[in-house]
Amino acid sequence: MSASSSRNWDRRSVLRATAGLAALGPLAACGGNTGREGGGSSGKGLVQYFHAYGEAGTQEAIKRYAKAYDEARVTTQWITGTNFESKLFSALLTDNAPDVFEFHPQLQLIKSGQVAPLDDILGPVKDDFNPADITSHTVDGKVYGVRMIDDPQFFFYRKSLLDKAGLRVPQTLEELAEAADKLTTDKVKGLFLGNNMVATNYALVWAAGADQLNDKNEIAYHTDDVAAALRVYRRMFTSGHLLLDAPADYWDPSALVQGLTAIQWCGMWAMPAMQKALGDDLGIFPFPSAASGAKPAVYNGGWSMFVNAKGKNVDLAKEYVKWLWIDQKKYQEDWALSYGFHIPPRTSLAASATKLKSGLPAEGVKLFTDYGRFDNISWTQAMITALEEVIANSVRKGMDPEKALDAADVKVDRELKKLFG
């Protein structure tokens, strides 16, 4: 070894080089894991975001569908926990944003240019979709998002417990409160509205004859009947007849199945699990009327596929969405009916779904048809939070409902001004 090279690689030099490399290591690691894998046969890759569904087999199903797509390698991020929205919104601001993702129709996604219109892929089959689903995804004549499933939410109850207590199915909110009272024992609570009681807030507003927003996108939830319904909720909360702090929340069937409650708010997705555990001792009814002359309410939740308009592969992402959620009817049927029960948004698929044609599932479909209300695309995430805070403040904290609604008005008005000027 030459003197020169000896001097270049003395102890200090090696130490400096090592220190420098060690320091650069963490910097190099930043942004390394994008969730994107190499790419399929075509060398192209897509990333899709899904929240974690509770029904067994759903994650495997989504990955199986993705694997069957030949044009690109599709990587699935299956996001567990309760903050799917936060993770999605944050990711959409970065270069590692998903190419396609599931979510609910919301105007702020469109206003901020985060989702692409999908008329070009939806156009030929638009008439085959539930018209309410198309309306709830339409802004200025363009359709954003392809509905994957419709999820009606209503009350499930143990028939035997109501019979034993000499109760009929509640027809009004007052009767629901009375049923909760009579069904409560030292072992079983009468009613489960979810741990934080926000799951029913849409239904409560609708059943009180109001709406979130009117046709002019003005506040429509702040009415005397809604305030009165909130007072009934408060009475139920303080009575000790509600199941609170359950290990699993309203979306999981375990509260009813484990005998913790006699009546539970939940979605049709949980119907197979409930039927398996309770057999015929299971009935359903909509959120009962909460004001004179007002109709009962069923919330038609669900999930839709959106394409990230700022993504690197918008056209490919659209092709993938078209392939999976428009062309592949076998996968759509599998997704809607093989794990939990969901109503396919495609009219042709819903009509041929034999599992939904009889018994309790058919009753669920009827409630969906008769009383179902869909998402309002102008009702955004911040407004959702504002209405949830009304439940927290007036029902759980004891604030006067009028004051709680006033506080929500300020926040919702601020949002409306930003969206519509």
Added chain:
Amino acid sequence: MSTTTTRDTTRPAPAEVTKARPRRGVRGSTLNFWIFTGPFLIGLVIFVYIPIGWSVWLSFFEARYTVTPDKFIGFDNYELMLTNGDFTGSLVTFTVFAAIIVPVTWALSLGLALMVHRLRFMKAFFRSVFFLPTACSFVAASLIWKMSIFSGVRFGMMNTVLGWFGAENIAWLADPDPPWYWLVIVSVRLWLQAGFYMILFLAALQNIPPVLYEAAAIDGARPGWQTFRHITLPQLRATSTAVILLLLVAAYQAFDEFFNLLAKTTWGRPPLVELYYTALGDDQDYGAGSAGAVVLTLLICMVTLLQGRFLGFGKGDESR
């Protein structure tokens, strides 16, 4: 013998050598300084100073669903955060939390340290037992507390115990009146952090010279409370001050247990949770979130300065 020394011996003028050596030394030291600190300084600038600057910049803009806004709105975000009540309420939550958790953790960790210090057998075992919860994550512990110990159903551990005495089930986290949620939040943090501070106190206890206790005994001091008050506690002053400071910093950073235990509430939100909901949660308002972060930073700076003044931090020995 080093190369430098060999070279030095060949030079005729010792005076030049003495001048040259420090010059090369300074240059070498400077180079080493930048090699070792440079990468970390770059990291600090990229991951700390630029985000802070960016956050301050964002706080003057309408930044909904974007971190590259173009609509300047002056102090509107500050006005929003300071007037809507949610952010100021979070500061009250923090104050209540700090007022409970700091003295209780201090007392418990000191108590554990005194107990373990006096043990004559199985000392290492108990030291490990009390320290082990430190290794558990706040998220995991919060979920255990929420779903098992403080579950509101009849088979929740605490409700089972209450049931033995004929008491009704308690919805520990659902009902803010009475505010049982504080018991859940404080107990989980106590379990997680008391062991760590116990170790600090243990180390401090072992540093107290036994001769002090012997001298006190000769002077007639009774063992127990009198010795603890007049010998042990004053000797632990420096450690106690450090522990209180660390506890206060940890209280400012409280997030995980509040976030995981209290969902969809309008109460029990310390500042970091409130800022999370504003900036990264449903609101996605990076402008308002940044304004809140700036206010919180200024507040922390103020508290730190006041703390330094009252607790004597920043004063050298010469000033005592």
